[in-house]
Amino acid sequence: MQKIALITDSGCDLDTEVLNKYNMFFLPLRIIYKDNDYLDRLEITPEELYLSLEKEIPKTSLPDGQYIENTLNQIEAQGYTHAISISISSGLSGTANSLRIIAENHPNLKTYIFDSKTLSMPQGSIALIAAEMIESGSTFEDIIEVLPKIREKTDGYFTLNTLDYLKKGGRIGKVSGTIGEMLNIKPIISINDDGIYFTHSKARGRKQAIGKLREILDEHLSVAKCKVWILQGGALDEAKAFFEVVKDLPNITHISISTIGPALGVHAGPGLLGLAIQRD
Incomplete structure:
Protein backbone atom coordinates (compact mmCIF):
# COMPACT_ATOMS: atom_id res chain seq x y z
CA MET A 1 0.00 0.00 0.00
CA GLN A 2 1.28 3.47 -0.91
CA LYS A 3 1.98 6.04 1.77
CA ILE A 4 2.72 9.33 0.00
CA ALA A 5 4.67 12.21 1.51
CA LEU A 6 4.29 15.70 0.07
CA ILE A 7 7.32 18.00 0.07
CA THR A 8 7.43 21.67 -0.81
CA ASP A 9 9.79 24.56 -0.18
CA SER A 10 9.31 28.02 1.26
CA GLY A 11 8.93 29.48 -2.22
CA CYS A 12 5.32 28.23 -2.09
CA ASP A 13 4.22 30.87 0.47
CA LEU A 14 1.77 28.50 2.15
CA ASP A 15 1.28 29.44 5.79
CA THR A 16 2.16 27.16 8.69
CA GLU A 17 -1.47 26.28 9.40
CA VAL A 18 -1.97 24.88 5.89
CA LEU A 19 1.36 23.04 5.92
CA ASN A 20 0.41 21.39 9.21
CA LYS A 21 -3.14 20.60 8.11
CA TYR A 22 -1.86 18.49 5.22
CA ASN A 23 1.30 17.28 6.98
CA MET A 24 3.53 18.73 4.24
CA PHE A 25 7.27 18.44 4.64
CA PHE A 26 8.83 21.88 4.32
CA LEU A 27 12.24 22.88 2.93
CA PRO A 28 13.16 26.48 3.82
CA LEU A 29 15.21 28.56 1.43
CA ARG A 30 17.99 30.55 3.10
CA ILE A 31 18.28 34.30 3.62
CA ILE A 32 21.99 35.12 3.82
CA TYR A 33 23.45 38.28 5.36
CA LYS A 34 27.13 39.09 5.74
CA ASP A 35 27.17 38.07 9.38
CA ASN A 36 24.32 35.58 9.62
CA ASP A 37 21.85 33.52 7.66
CA TYR A 38 18.29 32.48 8.39
CA LEU A 39 15.86 29.76 7.39
CA ASP A 40 13.16 31.38 5.29
CA ARG A 41 9.90 31.84 7.23
CA LEU A 42 11.16 29.71 10.15
CA GLU A 43 13.74 32.15 11.50
CA ILE A 44 12.84 35.43 9.76
CA THR A 45 9.50 37.03 8.94
CA PRO A 46 8.63 39.22 5.95
CA GLU A 47 8.35 42.23 8.27
CA GLU A 48 11.84 41.62 9.70
CA LEU A 49 13.22 41.26 6.18
CA TYR A 50 11.75 44.57 5.00
CA LEU A 51 13.07 46.40 8.06
CA SER A 52 16.57 45.14 7.31
CA LEU A 53 16.67 46.17 3.64
CA GLU A 54 17.81 49.74 4.29
CA LYS A 55 20.92 48.46 6.07
CA GLU A 56 21.70 45.42 3.92
CA ILE A 57 20.11 43.53 1.05
CA PRO A 58 20.72 39.85 1.77
CA LYS A 59 21.19 37.08 -0.76
CA THR A 60 18.96 34.05 -1.09
CA SER A 61 20.00 30.45 -1.55
CA LEU A 62 18.46 27.03 -1.94
CA PRO A 63 17.71 24.87 1.11
CA ASP A 64 20.70 23.42 2.92
CA GLY A 65 21.69 19.98 1.63
CA GLN A 66 21.83 18.46 5.10
CA TYR A 67 18.37 19.84 5.84
CA ILE A 68 17.06 18.07 2.72
CA GLU A 69 18.84 14.85 3.72
CA ASN A 70 17.36 15.02 7.22
CA THR A 71 13.88 15.58 5.79
CA LEU A 72 14.13 12.54 3.53
CA ASN A 73 15.40 10.46 6.47
CA GLN A 74 12.41 11.62 8.49
CA ILE A 75 10.03 10.70 5.69
CA GLU A 76 11.47 7.19 5.48
CA ALA A 77 11.44 6.78 9.25
CA GLN A 78 7.72 7.57 9.27
CA GLY A 79 7.04 4.71 6.88
CA TYR A 80 6.39 6.63 3.68
CA THR A 81 6.91 4.64 0.50
CA HIS A 82 6.56 7.50 -1.99
CA ALA A 83 7.33 11.23 -2.02
CA ILE A 84 6.18 14.03 -4.30
CA SER A 85 7.89 17.42 -4.24
CA ILE A 86 6.31 20.60 -5.61
CA SER A 87 9.38 22.79 -6.07
CA ILE A 88 10.03 26.44 -6.82
CA SER A 89 10.89 27.14 -10.47
CA SER A 90 14.27 25.72 -11.50
CA GLY A 91 14.69 28.91 -13.51
CA LEU A 92 14.88 30.85 -10.24
CA SER A 93 16.44 28.38 -7.80
CA GLY A 94 18.49 25.19 -7.71
CA THR A 95 16.17 23.64 -5.13
CA ALA A 96 14.58 21.02 -7.41
CA ASN A 97 17.92 19.85 -8.76
CA SER A 98 19.48 19.63 -5.29
CA LEU A 99 16.55 17.57 -4.03
CA ARG A 100 16.75 15.32 -7.09
CA ILE A 101 20.44 14.58 -6.44
CA ILE A 102 20.00 13.93 -2.71
CA ALA A 103 16.92 11.73 -3.32
CA GLU A 104 19.16 9.34 -5.30
CA ASN A 105 20.64 8.33 -1.93
CA HIS A 106 17.20 7.05 -0.90
CA PRO A 107 16.40 4.22 -3.35
CA ASN A 108 13.73 2.75 -1.08
CA LEU A 109 11.70 5.95 -1.39
CA LYS A 110 10.08 6.40 -4.79
CA THR A 111 10.41 10.15 -5.37
CA TYR A 112 8.98 12.52 -7.99
CA ILE A 113 10.22 16.12 -8.12
CA PHE A 114 7.81 18.39 -9.94
CA ASP A 115 9.39 21.64 -11.15
CA SER A 116 6.45 24.01 -10.76
CA LYS A 117 8.06 26.57 -13.10
CA THR A 118 6.57 29.23 -10.82
CA LEU A 119 6.66 30.45 -7.21
CA SER A 120 4.61 31.97 -4.39
CA MET A 121 0.92 30.99 -4.31
CA PRO A 122 0.87 29.75 -7.91
CA GLN A 123 3.32 27.12 -6.64
CA GLY A 124 1.42 26.79 -3.36
CA SER A 125 -1.91 26.27 -5.09
CA ILE A 126 -0.46 23.32 -7.04
CA ALA A 127 0.83 21.83 -3.79
CA LEU A 128 -2.63 22.25 -2.26
CA ILE A 129 -4.27 20.19 -5.01
CA ALA A 130 -1.63 17.48 -4.61
CA ALA A 131 -2.27 17.47 -0.85
CA GLU A 132 -6.02 17.15 -1.37
CA MET A 133 -5.49 14.28 -3.81
CA ILE A 134 -3.28 12.45 -1.30
CA GLU A 135 -5.90 12.98 1.41
CA SER A 136 -8.65 11.62 -0.85
CA GLY A 137 -6.67 8.45 -1.59
CA SER A 138 -5.34 9.16 -5.08
CA THR A 139 -2.36 7.08 -6.15
CA PHE A 140 1.18 8.35 -6.69
CA GLU A 141 0.79 7.68 -10.41
CA ASP A 142 -2.51 9.58 -10.67
CA ILE A 143 -1.07 12.64 -8.91
CA ILE A 144 2.13 12.95 -10.94
CA GLU A 145 0.13 12.56 -14.15
CA VAL A 146 -2.18 15.47 -13.33
CA LEU A 147 0.43 17.95 -12.01
CA PRO A 148 1.46 19.34 -15.44
CA LYS A 149 -2.21 19.90 -16.29
CA ILE A 150 -2.71 21.83 -13.04
CA ARG A 151 0.33 23.98 -13.83
CA GLU A 152 -1.16 24.86 -17.23
CA LYS A 153 -4.22 26.26 -15.44
CA THR A 154 -2.22 28.31 -12.93
CA ASP A 155 -0.84 31.82 -13.44
CA GLY A 156 0.74 34.55 -11.36
CA TYR A 157 1.13 38.30 -11.88
CA PHE A 158 2.57 41.04 -9.71
CA THR A 159 3.63 44.66 -9.73
CA LEU A 160 6.21 46.43 -7.57
CA ASN A 161 6.75 49.85 -6.05
CA THR A 162 10.33 49.87 -7.30
CA LEU A 163 12.49 47.79 -9.62
CA ASP A 164 15.61 48.47 -7.54
CA TYR A 165 15.57 45.14 -5.72
CA LEU A 166 15.09 43.10 -8.90
CA LYS A 167 18.02 45.01 -10.43
CA LYS A 168 20.26 44.45 -7.44
CA GLY A 169 19.34 40.78 -7.35
CA GLY A 170 20.17 40.36 -11.03
CA ARG A 171 16.56 39.48 -11.90
CA ILE A 172 16.18 42.39 -14.35
CA GLY A 173 18.57 44.34 -16.54
CA LYS A 174 20.00 47.44 -14.86
CA VAL A 175 19.52 49.64 -17.92
CA SER A 176 15.91 48.66 -18.58
CA GLY A 177 15.13 48.91 -14.88
CA THR A 178 16.62 52.39 -14.59
CA ILE A 179 14.76 53.67 -17.64
CA GLY A 180 11.54 52.21 -16.28
CA GLU A 181 12.01 54.01 -12.97
CA MET A 182 12.68 57.33 -14.71
CA LEU A 183 9.46 57.06 -16.70
CA ASN A 184 7.45 55.78 -13.71
CA ILE A 185 6.74 52.58 -15.63
CA LYS A 186 5.27 49.84 -13.47
CA PRO A 187 5.55 46.49 -15.23
CA ILE A 188 3.16 43.65 -14.53
CA ILE A 189 5.54 40.72 -14.12
CA SER A 190 4.63 37.11 -14.72
CA ILE A 191 6.51 33.84 -15.25
CA ASN A 192 6.84 32.13 -18.62
CA ASP A 193 6.73 28.44 -19.52
CA ASP A 194 10.44 28.15 -18.70
CA GLY A 195 9.85 29.45 -15.18
CA ILE A 196 11.54 32.82 -15.78
CA TYR A 197 10.23 36.32 -15.03
CA PHE A 198 8.96 38.31 -18.01
CA THR A 199 7.08 41.56 -18.48
CA HIS A 200 3.45 40.68 -19.19
CA SER A 201 2.35 44.31 -19.62
CA LYS A 202 3.22 47.84 -18.53
CA ALA A 203 1.41 50.67 -16.82
CA ARG A 204 2.24 54.28 -16.02
CA ASP A 218 -11.49 39.99 -15.37
CA GLU A 219 -10.04 38.28 -18.45
CA HIS A 220 -9.53 35.02 -16.56
CA LEU A 221 -12.97 35.14 -14.96
CA SER A 222 -14.63 35.76 -18.32
CA VAL A 223 -13.61 32.29 -19.53
CA ALA A 224 -13.62 30.07 -16.43
CA LYS A 225 -14.36 29.72 -12.75
CA CYS A 226 -11.18 30.50 -10.80
CA LYS A 227 -9.56 30.33 -7.41
CA VAL A 228 -7.89 33.65 -6.64
CA TRP A 229 -5.21 34.68 -4.15
CA ILE A 230 -4.29 38.34 -3.78
CA LEU A 231 -0.54 38.47 -3.17
CA GLN A 232 1.02 41.15 -1.02
CA GLY A 233 4.42 41.96 0.36
CA GLY A 234 4.47 45.10 2.46
CA ALA A 235 1.24 46.23 0.76
CA LEU A 236 -1.46 44.85 3.04
CA ASP A 237 -3.73 47.91 2.91
CA GLU A 238 -3.75 47.90 -0.89
CA ALA A 239 -4.38 44.15 -0.90
CA LYS A 240 -7.36 44.57 1.43
CA ALA A 241 -8.77 47.36 -0.73
CA PHE A 242 -8.34 45.25 -3.88
CA PHE A 243 -9.99 42.30 -2.12
CA GLU A 244 -13.07 44.38 -1.28
CA VAL A 245 -13.40 45.51 -4.88
CA VAL A 246 -13.18 42.05 -6.49
CA LYS A 247 -14.37 39.56 -3.84
CA ASP A 248 -17.92 39.29 -5.19
CA LEU A 249 -17.06 39.00 -8.88
CA PRO A 250 -18.81 36.12 -10.64
CA ASN A 251 -16.84 32.92 -11.29
CA ILE A 252 -14.58 33.29 -8.22
CA THR A 253 -14.77 30.01 -6.30
CA HIS A 254 -12.21 30.98 -3.66
CA ILE A 255 -10.51 34.26 -2.78
CA SER A 256 -8.08 35.20 -0.02
CA ILE A 257 -5.04 37.35 0.69
CA SER A 258 -1.63 35.69 0.77
CA THR A 259 1.57 37.22 2.16
CA ILE A 260 4.76 36.53 0.23
CA GLY A 261 7.70 35.19 2.20
CA PRO A 262 11.11 36.73 2.85
CA ALA A 263 12.83 34.89 -0.02
CA LEU A 264 10.69 36.59 -2.66
CA GLY A 265 10.61 39.79 -0.60
CA VAL A 266 14.40 40.13 -0.98
CA HIS A 267 14.01 40.53 -4.74
CA ALA A 268 10.72 42.44 -4.71
CA GLY A 269 11.15 44.87 -1.83
CA PRO A 270 8.15 46.24 0.04
CA GLY A 271 5.14 47.14 -2.08
CA LEU A 272 4.45 43.96 -4.04
CA LEU A 273 0.84 43.48 -5.08
CA GLY A 274 -0.21 40.61 -7.27
CA LEU A 275 -2.51 37.75 -8.15
CA ALA A 276 -2.36 34.00 -8.24
CA ILE A 277 -5.13 32.62 -10.44
CA GLN A 278 -6.01 28.96 -10.89
CA ARG A 279 -8.72 28.00 -13.33
CA ASP A 280 -11.00 25.30 -11.94
Missing part, protein backbone atom coordinates in the same frame (compact mmCIF):
# COMPACT_ATOMS: atom_id res chain seq x y z
CA GLY A 205 2.18 54.63 -12.26
CA ARG A 206 0.91 52.54 -9.39
CA LYS A 207 -2.80 53.24 -9.85
CA GLN A 208 -2.75 52.11 -13.49
CA ALA A 209 -0.74 49.03 -12.54
CA ILE A 210 -3.39 47.98 -10.02
CA GLY A 211 -6.03 48.66 -12.67
CA LYS A 212 -4.13 46.36 -15.03
CA LEU A 213 -4.20 43.59 -12.43
CA ARG A 214 -7.98 44.00 -12.28
CA GLU A 215 -8.18 43.72 -16.09
CA ILE A 216 -6.11 40.52 -16.01
CA LEU A 217 -8.40 39.04 -13.37
Whole structure:
Protein backbone atom coordinates (compact mmCIF):
# COMPACT_ATOMS: atom_id res chain seq x y z
CA MET A 1 0.00 0.00 0.00
CA GLN A 2 1.28 3.47 -0.91
CA LYS A 3 1.98 6.04 1.77
CA ILE A 4 2.72 9.33 0.00
CA ALA A 5 4.67 12.21 1.51
CA LEU A 6 4.29 15.70 0.07
CA ILE A 7 7.32 18.00 0.07
CA THR A 8 7.43 21.67 -0.81
CA ASP A 9 9.79 24.56 -0.18
CA SER A 10 9.31 28.02 1.26
CA GLY A 11 8.93 29.48 -2.22
CA CYS A 12 5.32 28.23 -2.09
CA ASP A 13 4.22 30.87 0.47
CA LEU A 14 1.77 28.50 2.15
CA ASP A 15 1.28 29.44 5.79
CA THR A 16 2.16 27.16 8.69
CA GLU A 17 -1.47 26.28 9.40
CA VAL A 18 -1.97 24.88 5.89
CA LEU A 19 1.36 23.04 5.92
CA ASN A 20 0.41 21.39 9.21
CA LYS A 21 -3.14 20.60 8.11
CA TYR A 22 -1.86 18.49 5.22
CA ASN A 23 1.30 17.28 6.98
CA MET A 24 3.53 18.73 4.24
CA PHE A 25 7.27 18.44 4.64
CA PHE A 26 8.83 21.88 4.32
CA LEU A 27 12.24 22.88 2.93
CA PRO A 28 13.16 26.48 3.82
CA LEU A 29 15.21 28.56 1.43
CA ARG A 30 17.99 30.55 3.10
CA ILE A 31 18.28 34.30 3.62
CA ILE A 32 21.99 35.12 3.82
CA TYR A 33 23.45 38.28 5.36
CA LYS A 34 27.13 39.09 5.74
CA ASP A 35 27.17 38.07 9.38
CA ASN A 36 24.32 35.58 9.62
CA ASP A 37 21.85 33.52 7.66
CA TYR A 38 18.29 32.48 8.39
CA LEU A 39 15.86 29.76 7.39
CA ASP A 40 13.16 31.38 5.29
CA ARG A 41 9.90 31.84 7.23
CA LEU A 42 11.16 29.71 10.15
CA GLU A 43 13.74 32.15 11.50
CA ILE A 44 12.84 35.43 9.76
CA THR A 45 9.50 37.03 8.94
CA PRO A 46 8.63 39.22 5.95
CA GLU A 47 8.35 42.23 8.27
CA GLU A 48 11.84 41.62 9.70
CA LEU A 49 13.22 41.26 6.18
CA TYR A 50 11.75 44.57 5.00
CA LEU A 51 13.07 46.40 8.06
CA SER A 52 16.57 45.14 7.31
CA LEU A 53 16.67 46.17 3.64
CA GLU A 54 17.81 49.74 4.29
CA LYS A 55 20.92 48.46 6.07
CA GLU A 56 21.70 45.42 3.92
CA ILE A 57 20.11 43.53 1.05
CA PRO A 58 20.72 39.85 1.77
CA LYS A 59 21.19 37.08 -0.76
CA THR A 60 18.96 34.05 -1.09
CA SER A 61 20.00 30.45 -1.55
CA LEU A 62 18.46 27.03 -1.94
CA PRO A 63 17.71 24.87 1.11
CA ASP A 64 20.70 23.42 2.92
CA GLY A 65 21.69 19.98 1.63
CA GLN A 66 21.83 18.46 5.10
CA TYR A 67 18.37 19.84 5.84
CA ILE A 68 17.06 18.07 2.72
CA GLU A 69 18.84 14.85 3.72
CA ASN A 70 17.36 15.02 7.22
CA THR A 71 13.88 15.58 5.79
CA LEU A 72 14.13 12.54 3.53
CA ASN A 73 15.40 10.46 6.47
CA GLN A 74 12.41 11.62 8.49
CA ILE A 75 10.03 10.70 5.69
CA GLU A 76 11.47 7.19 5.48
CA ALA A 77 11.44 6.78 9.25
CA GLN A 78 7.72 7.57 9.27
CA GLY A 79 7.04 4.71 6.88
CA TYR A 80 6.39 6.63 3.68
CA THR A 81 6.91 4.64 0.50
CA HIS A 82 6.56 7.50 -1.99
CA ALA A 83 7.33 11.23 -2.02
CA ILE A 84 6.18 14.03 -4.30
CA SER A 85 7.89 17.42 -4.24
CA ILE A 86 6.31 20.60 -5.61
CA SER A 87 9.38 22.79 -6.07
CA ILE A 88 10.03 26.44 -6.82
CA SER A 89 10.89 27.14 -10.47
CA SER A 90 14.27 25.72 -11.50
CA GLY A 91 14.69 28.91 -13.51
CA LEU A 92 14.88 30.85 -10.24
CA SER A 93 16.44 28.38 -7.80
CA GLY A 94 18.49 25.19 -7.71
CA THR A 95 16.17 23.64 -5.13
CA ALA A 96 14.58 21.02 -7.41
CA ASN A 97 17.92 19.85 -8.76
CA SER A 98 19.48 19.63 -5.29
CA LEU A 99 16.55 17.57 -4.03
CA ARG A 100 16.75 15.32 -7.09
CA ILE A 101 20.44 14.58 -6.44
CA ILE A 102 20.00 13.93 -2.71
CA ALA A 103 16.92 11.73 -3.32
CA GLU A 104 19.16 9.34 -5.30
CA ASN A 105 20.64 8.33 -1.93
CA HIS A 106 17.20 7.05 -0.90
CA PRO A 107 16.40 4.22 -3.35
CA ASN A 108 13.73 2.75 -1.08
CA LEU A 109 11.70 5.95 -1.39
CA LYS A 110 10.08 6.40 -4.79
CA THR A 111 10.41 10.15 -5.37
CA TYR A 112 8.98 12.52 -7.99
CA ILE A 113 10.22 16.12 -8.12
CA PHE A 114 7.81 18.39 -9.94
CA ASP A 115 9.39 21.64 -11.15
CA SER A 116 6.45 24.01 -10.76
CA LYS A 117 8.06 26.57 -13.10
CA THR A 118 6.57 29.23 -10.82
CA LEU A 119 6.66 30.45 -7.21
CA SER A 120 4.61 31.97 -4.39
CA MET A 121 0.92 30.99 -4.31
CA PRO A 122 0.87 29.75 -7.91
CA GLN A 123 3.32 27.12 -6.64
CA GLY A 124 1.42 26.79 -3.36
CA SER A 125 -1.91 26.27 -5.09
CA ILE A 126 -0.46 23.32 -7.04
CA ALA A 127 0.83 21.83 -3.79
CA LEU A 128 -2.63 22.25 -2.26
CA ILE A 129 -4.27 20.19 -5.01
CA ALA A 130 -1.63 17.48 -4.61
CA ALA A 131 -2.27 17.47 -0.85
CA GLU A 132 -6.02 17.15 -1.37
CA MET A 133 -5.49 14.28 -3.81
CA ILE A 134 -3.28 12.45 -1.30
CA GLU A 135 -5.90 12.98 1.41
CA SER A 136 -8.65 11.62 -0.85
CA GLY A 137 -6.67 8.45 -1.59
CA SER A 138 -5.34 9.16 -5.08
CA THR A 139 -2.36 7.08 -6.15
CA PHE A 140 1.18 8.35 -6.69
CA GLU A 141 0.79 7.68 -10.41
CA ASP A 142 -2.51 9.58 -10.67
CA ILE A 143 -1.07 12.64 -8.91
CA ILE A 144 2.13 12.95 -10.94
CA GLU A 145 0.13 12.56 -14.15
CA VAL A 146 -2.18 15.47 -13.33
CA LEU A 147 0.43 17.95 -12.01
CA PRO A 148 1.46 19.34 -15.44
CA LYS A 149 -2.21 19.90 -16.29
CA ILE A 150 -2.71 21.83 -13.04
CA ARG A 151 0.33 23.98 -13.83
CA GLU A 152 -1.16 24.86 -17.23
CA LYS A 153 -4.22 26.26 -15.44
CA THR A 154 -2.22 28.31 -12.93
CA ASP A 155 -0.84 31.82 -13.44
CA GLY A 156 0.74 34.55 -11.36
CA TYR A 157 1.13 38.30 -11.88
CA PHE A 158 2.57 41.04 -9.71
CA THR A 159 3.63 44.66 -9.73
CA LEU A 160 6.21 46.43 -7.57
CA ASN A 161 6.75 49.85 -6.05
CA THR A 162 10.33 49.87 -7.30
CA LEU A 163 12.49 47.79 -9.62
CA ASP A 164 15.61 48.47 -7.54
CA TYR A 165 15.57 45.14 -5.72
CA LEU A 166 15.09 43.10 -8.90
CA LYS A 167 18.02 45.01 -10.43
CA LYS A 168 20.26 44.45 -7.44
CA GLY A 169 19.34 40.78 -7.35
CA GLY A 170 20.17 40.36 -11.03
CA ARG A 171 16.56 39.48 -11.90
CA ILE A 172 16.18 42.39 -14.35
CA GLY A 173 18.57 44.34 -16.54
CA LYS A 174 20.00 47.44 -14.86
CA VAL A 175 19.52 49.64 -17.92
CA SER A 176 15.91 48.66 -18.58
CA GLY A 177 15.13 48.91 -14.88
CA THR A 178 16.62 52.39 -14.59
CA ILE A 179 14.76 53.67 -17.64
CA GLY A 180 11.54 52.21 -16.28
CA GLU A 181 12.01 54.01 -12.97
CA MET A 182 12.68 57.33 -14.71
CA LEU A 183 9.46 57.06 -16.70
CA ASN A 184 7.45 55.78 -13.71
CA ILE A 185 6.74 52.58 -15.63
CA LYS A 186 5.27 49.84 -13.47
CA PRO A 187 5.55 46.49 -15.23
CA ILE A 188 3.16 43.65 -14.53
CA ILE A 189 5.54 40.72 -14.12
CA SER A 190 4.63 37.11 -14.72
CA ILE A 191 6.51 33.84 -15.25
CA ASN A 192 6.84 32.13 -18.62
CA ASP A 193 6.73 28.44 -19.52
CA ASP A 194 10.44 28.15 -18.70
CA GLY A 195 9.85 29.45 -15.18
CA ILE A 196 11.54 32.82 -15.78
CA TYR A 197 10.23 36.32 -15.03
CA PHE A 198 8.96 38.31 -18.01
CA THR A 199 7.08 41.56 -18.48
CA HIS A 200 3.45 40.68 -19.19
CA SER A 201 2.35 44.31 -19.62
CA LYS A 202 3.22 47.84 -18.53
CA ALA A 203 1.41 50.67 -16.82
CA ARG A 204 2.24 54.28 -16.02
CA GLY A 205 2.18 54.63 -12.26
CA ARG A 206 0.91 52.54 -9.39
CA LYS A 207 -2.80 53.24 -9.85
CA GLN A 208 -2.75 52.11 -13.49
CA ALA A 209 -0.74 49.03 -12.54
CA ILE A 210 -3.39 47.98 -10.02
CA GLY A 211 -6.03 48.66 -12.67
CA LYS A 212 -4.13 46.36 -15.03
CA LEU A 213 -4.20 43.59 -12.43
CA ARG A 214 -7.98 44.00 -12.28
CA GLU A 215 -8.18 43.72 -16.09
CA ILE A 216 -6.11 40.52 -16.01
CA LEU A 217 -8.40 39.04 -13.37
CA ASP A 218 -11.49 39.99 -15.37
CA GLU A 219 -10.04 38.28 -18.45
CA HIS A 220 -9.53 35.02 -16.56
CA LEU A 221 -12.97 35.14 -14.96
CA SER A 222 -14.63 35.76 -18.32
CA VAL A 223 -13.61 32.29 -19.53
CA ALA A 224 -13.62 30.07 -16.43
CA LYS A 225 -14.36 29.72 -12.75
CA CYS A 226 -11.18 30.50 -10.80
CA LYS A 227 -9.56 30.33 -7.41
CA VAL A 228 -7.89 33.65 -6.64
CA TRP A 229 -5.21 34.68 -4.15
CA ILE A 230 -4.29 38.34 -3.78
CA LEU A 231 -0.54 38.47 -3.17
CA GLN A 232 1.02 41.15 -1.02
CA GLY A 233 4.42 41.96 0.36
CA GLY A 234 4.47 45.10 2.46
CA ALA A 235 1.24 46.23 0.76
CA LEU A 236 -1.46 44.85 3.04
CA ASP A 237 -3.73 47.91 2.91
CA GLU A 238 -3.75 47.90 -0.89
CA ALA A 239 -4.38 44.15 -0.90
CA LYS A 240 -7.36 44.57 1.43
CA ALA A 241 -8.77 47.36 -0.73
CA PHE A 242 -8.34 45.25 -3.88
CA PHE A 243 -9.99 42.30 -2.12
CA GLU A 244 -13.07 44.38 -1.28
CA VAL A 245 -13.40 45.51 -4.88
CA VAL A 246 -13.18 42.05 -6.49
CA LYS A 247 -14.37 39.56 -3.84
CA ASP A 248 -17.92 39.29 -5.19
CA LEU A 249 -17.06 39.00 -8.88
CA PRO A 250 -18.81 36.12 -10.64
CA ASN A 251 -16.84 32.92 -11.29
CA ILE A 252 -14.58 33.29 -8.22
CA THR A 253 -14.77 30.01 -6.30
CA HIS A 254 -12.21 30.98 -3.66
CA ILE A 255 -10.51 34.26 -2.78
CA SER A 256 -8.08 35.20 -0.02
CA ILE A 257 -5.04 37.35 0.69
CA SER A 258 -1.63 35.69 0.77
CA THR A 259 1.57 37.22 2.16
CA ILE A 260 4.76 36.53 0.23
CA GLY A 261 7.70 35.19 2.20
CA PRO A 262 11.11 36.73 2.85
CA ALA A 263 12.83 34.89 -0.02
CA LEU A 264 10.69 36.59 -2.66
CA GLY A 265 10.61 39.79 -0.60
CA VAL A 266 14.40 40.13 -0.98
CA HIS A 267 14.01 40.53 -4.74
CA ALA A 268 10.72 42.44 -4.71
CA GLY A 269 11.15 44.87 -1.83
CA PRO A 270 8.15 46.24 0.04
CA GLY A 271 5.14 47.14 -2.08
CA LEU A 272 4.45 43.96 -4.04
CA LEU A 273 0.84 43.48 -5.08
CA GLY A 274 -0.21 40.61 -7.27
CA LEU A 275 -2.51 37.75 -8.15
CA ALA A 276 -2.36 34.00 -8.24
CA ILE A 277 -5.13 32.62 -10.44
CA GLN A 278 -6.01 28.96 -10.89
CA ARG A 279 -8.72 28.00 -13.33
CA ASP A 280 -11.00 25.30 -11.94
